Amino acid sequence: MVEEVHKASCLCGNIEIEASGTPNYTKYCHCQMCQKSYGSSFMVWVIFDKEKVHVKKGEIAKYQSSKSLARGFCANCGSNVSIHTDKCFDLPLGALENPDNIKIDYHIWTKRALNHVNLDDNLPKYHEDQHD
Numbered sequence: 431m432v433e434e435v436h437k438a439s440c441l442c443g444n445i446e447i448e449a450s451g452t453p454n455y456t457k458y459c460h461c462q463m464c465q466k467s468y469g470s471s472f473m474v475w476v477i478f479d480k481e482k483v484h485v486k487k488g489e490i491a492k493y494q495s496s497k498s499l500a501r502g503f504c505a506n507c508g509s510n511v512s513i514h515t516d517k518c519f520d521l522p523l524g525a526l527e528n529p530d531n532i533k534i535d536y537h538i539w540t541k542r543a544l545n546h547v548n549l550d551d552n553l554p555k556y557h558e559d560q561h562d
Protein backbone atom coordinates (compact mmCIF):
# COMPACT_ATOMS: atom_id res chain seq x y z
CA MET A 431 0.00 0.00 0.00
CA VAL A 432 1.27 3.45 -0.86
CA GLU A 433 1.50 5.77 2.11
CA GLU A 434 -0.55 8.94 1.75
CA VAL A 435 1.44 12.13 1.24
CA HIS A 436 0.29 15.56 2.37
CA LYS A 437 1.90 18.53 0.63
CA ALA A 438 1.90 21.99 2.11
CA SER A 439 3.31 25.33 1.01
CA CYS A 440 3.37 29.00 1.92
CA LEU A 441 1.68 31.78 -0.02
CA CYS A 442 4.74 32.73 -2.12
CA GLY A 443 5.81 29.14 -2.71
CA ASN A 444 9.32 29.53 -1.26
CA ILE A 445 8.56 26.85 1.31
CA GLU A 446 7.31 23.40 0.45
CA ILE A 447 6.69 20.72 3.03
CA GLU A 448 5.70 17.09 2.72
CA ALA A 449 4.21 14.87 5.41
CA SER A 450 3.71 11.15 4.95
CA GLY A 451 1.09 8.89 6.48
CA THR A 452 -2.13 9.60 8.33
CA PRO A 453 -1.96 12.57 10.72
CA ASN A 454 -1.83 11.61 14.42
CA TYR A 455 -4.78 13.89 15.03
CA THR A 456 -6.26 17.18 13.92
CA LYS A 457 -7.73 19.96 16.01
CA TYR A 458 -9.28 23.38 16.08
CA CYS A 459 -7.26 25.51 18.48
CA HIS A 460 -8.99 28.54 20.00
CA CYS A 461 -6.04 29.62 22.16
CA GLN A 462 -4.98 33.24 22.34
CA MET A 463 -1.53 32.56 20.93
CA CYS A 464 -3.02 31.07 17.77
CA GLN A 465 -5.43 34.01 17.54
CA LYS A 466 -2.58 36.52 17.83
CA SER A 467 -0.16 34.64 15.66
CA TYR A 468 -2.60 34.09 12.81
CA GLY A 469 -4.77 37.17 13.22
CA SER A 470 -7.79 34.91 13.11
CA SER A 471 -10.46 33.53 15.40
CA PHE A 472 -8.95 30.06 15.60
CA MET A 473 -6.51 27.75 13.88
CA VAL A 474 -6.83 24.26 12.53
CA TRP A 475 -3.76 22.06 13.11
CA VAL A 476 -2.82 18.79 11.48
CA ILE A 477 -0.36 16.96 13.71
CA PHE A 478 2.34 14.55 12.54
CA ASP A 479 5.34 12.93 14.23
CA LYS A 480 8.25 15.11 13.25
CA GLU A 481 10.03 12.18 11.59
CA LYS A 482 7.16 12.03 9.10
CA VAL A 483 7.56 15.60 7.90
CA HIS A 484 10.23 16.93 5.55
CA VAL A 485 10.90 20.43 4.30
CA LYS A 486 11.34 19.95 0.56
CA LYS A 487 12.11 23.52 -0.37
CA GLY A 488 13.11 26.72 1.42
CA GLU A 489 13.84 27.36 5.05
CA ILE A 490 11.35 27.81 7.85
CA ALA A 491 11.96 30.84 10.08
CA LYS A 492 10.98 30.18 13.69
CA TYR A 493 9.56 32.10 16.60
CA GLN A 494 9.78 30.41 20.01
CA SER A 495 6.33 31.33 21.36
CA SER A 496 6.68 29.23 24.50
CA LYS A 497 9.34 27.07 26.14
CA SER A 498 8.36 23.90 24.33
CA LEU A 499 6.85 25.26 21.16
CA ALA A 500 8.14 27.18 18.14
CA ARG A 501 5.97 28.65 15.39
CA GLY A 502 7.33 28.46 11.86
CA PHE A 503 6.78 30.97 9.09
CA CYS A 504 8.07 32.05 5.69
CA ALA A 505 10.42 35.03 6.02
CA ASN A 506 9.44 36.19 2.54
CA CYS A 507 5.62 36.13 2.53
CA GLY A 508 4.91 35.81 6.26
CA SER A 509 2.72 32.74 5.94
CA ASN A 510 2.56 30.55 9.02
CA VAL A 511 3.59 27.07 8.01
CA SER A 512 4.25 25.03 11.14
CA ILE A 513 4.41 24.37 14.85
CA HIS A 514 7.45 22.55 16.19
CA THR A 515 7.51 20.65 19.48
CA ASP A 516 9.81 17.93 20.84
CA LYS A 517 7.91 15.15 19.12
CA CYS A 518 5.65 16.76 16.56
CA PHE A 519 5.53 18.88 13.46
CA ASP A 520 2.11 20.48 13.03
CA LEU A 521 0.88 21.86 9.74
CA PRO A 522 -1.84 24.51 9.47
CA LEU A 523 -4.79 23.08 7.55
CA GLY A 524 -4.88 26.04 5.15
CA ALA A 525 -1.29 25.42 4.01
CA LEU A 526 -2.16 21.96 2.71
CA GLU A 527 -2.69 21.24 -0.94
CA ASN A 528 -5.88 19.26 -0.29
CA PRO A 529 -7.34 20.56 2.96
CA ASP A 530 -10.75 19.05 2.25
CA ASN A 531 -9.25 15.56 2.54
CA ILE A 532 -8.65 16.13 6.25
CA LYS A 533 -11.25 15.41 8.92
CA ILE A 534 -10.99 17.44 12.13
CA ASP A 535 -11.01 15.45 15.39
CA TYR A 536 -11.76 17.95 18.17
CA HIS A 537 -11.56 21.46 19.61
CA ILE A 538 -9.13 22.70 22.26
CA TRP A 539 -9.01 25.89 24.31
CA THR A 540 -12.73 26.42 23.85
CA LYS A 541 -12.74 28.67 26.94
CA ARG A 542 -10.95 31.19 24.70
CA ALA A 543 -13.28 30.73 21.73
CA LEU A 544 -14.64 34.00 20.37
CA ASN A 545 -18.35 34.68 20.65
CA HIS A 546 -19.02 34.50 16.93
CA VAL A 547 -17.49 31.03 16.58
CA ASN A 548 -20.12 28.36 16.22
CA LEU A 549 -19.12 25.39 18.36
CA ASP A 550 -22.33 23.56 17.64
CA ASP A 551 -20.80 20.48 16.04
CA ASN A 552 -20.51 16.94 17.39
CA LEU A 553 -16.76 17.03 17.94
CA PRO A 554 -15.24 16.65 21.42
CA LYS A 555 -14.39 19.95 23.08
CA TYR A 556 -11.77 20.69 25.71
CA HIS A 557 -11.64 23.86 27.81
CA GLU A 558 -7.87 23.94 27.62
CA ASP A 559 -5.50 21.44 26.06
CA GLN A 560 -6.72 17.93 25.28
CA HIS A 561 -4.85 16.46 28.22
CA ASP A 562 -6.92 18.21 30.89
Ligand SMILES: [Zn+2]
Pocket residue numbers: 440441442443444445504505506507508509
Ligand atom coordinates in the same frame (compact mmCIF):
# COMPACT_ATOMS: atom_id res chain seq x y z
ZN1 LIG B 1 6.44 32.27 1.42
Ligand SMILES: [Zn+2]
Pocket residue numbers: 459460461462463464465473539
Ligand atom coordinates in the same frame (compact mmCIF):
# COMPACT_ATOMS: atom_id res chain seq x y z
ZN1 LIG C 1 -3.46 27.44 19.77
